[in-house]
Amino acid sequence: MESFGTRLHRAVIERGPLCVGIDPHPGLLAQWGLPDDVHGLDRFSRTVVEALGDRVAVVKPQSAFFERFGSRGVAILESTIRQLRDAGSLVLLDVKRGDIGSTVSAYAAAYLDPSSPMYVDAVTASPYLGVGSLAPMFELAAEHGGGVFVLALTSNPEGAAVQRAVTADGRTVAQTVIDEISQLNMGASPLGSFGLVVGATIGDTGHDLSGVGGPLLAPGLGAQGAGAADLRTVFGSSLASVLPSYSREVLSAGPDVAALRAAADRVLVDCRAVLPAR
Numbered sequence: 450m451e452s453f454g455t456r457l458h459r460a461v462i463e464r465g466p467l468c469v470g471i472d473p474h475p476g477l478l479a480q481w482g483l484p485d486d487v488h489g490l491d492r493f494s495r496t497v498v499e500a501l502g503d504r505v506a507v508v509k510p511q512s513a514f515f516e517r518f519g520s521r522g523v524a525i526l527e528s529t530i531r532q533l534r535d536a537g538s539l540v541l542l543d544v545k546r547g548d549i550g551s552t553v554s555a556y557a558a559a560y561l562d563p564s565s566p567m568y569v570d571a572v573t574a575s576p577y578l579g580v581g582s583l584a585p586m587f588e589l590a591a592e593h594g595g596g597v598f599v600l601a602l603t604s605n606p607e608g609a610a611v612q613r614a615v616t617a618d619g620r621t622v623a624q625t626v627i628d629e630i631s632q633l634n635m636g637a638s639p640l641g642s643f644g645l646v647v648g649a650t651i652g653d654t655g656h657d658l659s660g661v662g663g664p665l666l667a668p669g670l671g672a673q674g675a676g677a678a679d680l681r682t683v684f685g686s687s688l689a690s691v692l693p694s695y696s697r698e699v700l701s702a703g704p705d706v707a708a709l710r711a712a713a714d715r716v717l718v719d720c721r722a723v724l725p726a727r
């Protein structure tokens with residue numbers, strides 16, 4: 450099977466460098482005139498799939514908003530994942546998993562094994578039990594053409610105290626994560642399958658992203674205050690690997706399908722003005 454990096458590279462060329470999140474916040478359900486229950490969740494998700502599944506490179510369901518409805522919410526997440534795959538977008542499940550290695554094996558089986566009902570193209574993962582503890586995810590992803598996006602410099606203000614702390618060898622915690630992921634992508638072409646999450650809100654932190662070789666997911670755009678122009682400051686010479694990610698900025702245009710498409714088109718135009726042509 451083709452690697453996730455190869456599939457993502459092609460999707461970005463065909464559809465443009467954009468990830469849109471499915472984050473069914475209670476406030477958005479209300480704004481869309483939907484009930485805050487599984488019926489509202491289902492209608493919300495189906496509408497986003499109908500509007501964007503056949504045109505956006507990557508769609509990123511946020512697991513938390515499905516999990517809050519228990520097993521019926523998770524069933525809707527599974528169905529949403531299937532619908533997105535049928536519509537042709539890559540599915541990145543934002544679930545930020547991480548644990549000791551033996552438990553990470555089970556998370557890997559849940560999301561990156563093609564026989565799982567929750568099988569997706571890629572997941573987000575947390576490295577704070579050590580990047581090495583995520584090895585079962587990296588291995589299963591490599592075996593089945595999947596991807597893993599590891600948190601490095603998150604978009605929230607609280608992240609800096611942990612991620613920019615300096616380790617014994619003088620590098621920040623984030624730089625050690627960046628360097629370990631760079632190693633995993635070594636030699637991959639045109640794009641590695643192991644990505645990093647770097648918030649568009651963080652400004653110029655001086656971290657070296659030049660050797661990553663994989664995609665750089667950039668949340669924090671729109672609702673969290675960053676704009677496309679901030680990508681230049683945060684990513685500098687690594688702009689070509691950036692996958693901008695918007696949730697509320699696009700979703701708040703719904704429930705009208707044409708309005709959702711127009712909102713996604715608008716943010717894509719903004720990002721294309723900043724990112725190098727691919």
Ligand SMILES: O=c1ccn([C@@H]2O[C@H](COP(=O)(O)O)[C@@H](O)[C@H]2O)c(=O)[nH]1
Nearest residue numbers: 511603604648668669672673695696697
């Ligand atoms: O550093 C991070 C990592 C993940 N996220 C997630 O992205 C979306 C952002 O939603 P917006 O509505 O565009 O603010 C959300 O699911 C977060 O959990 C992030 O924001 N920052």
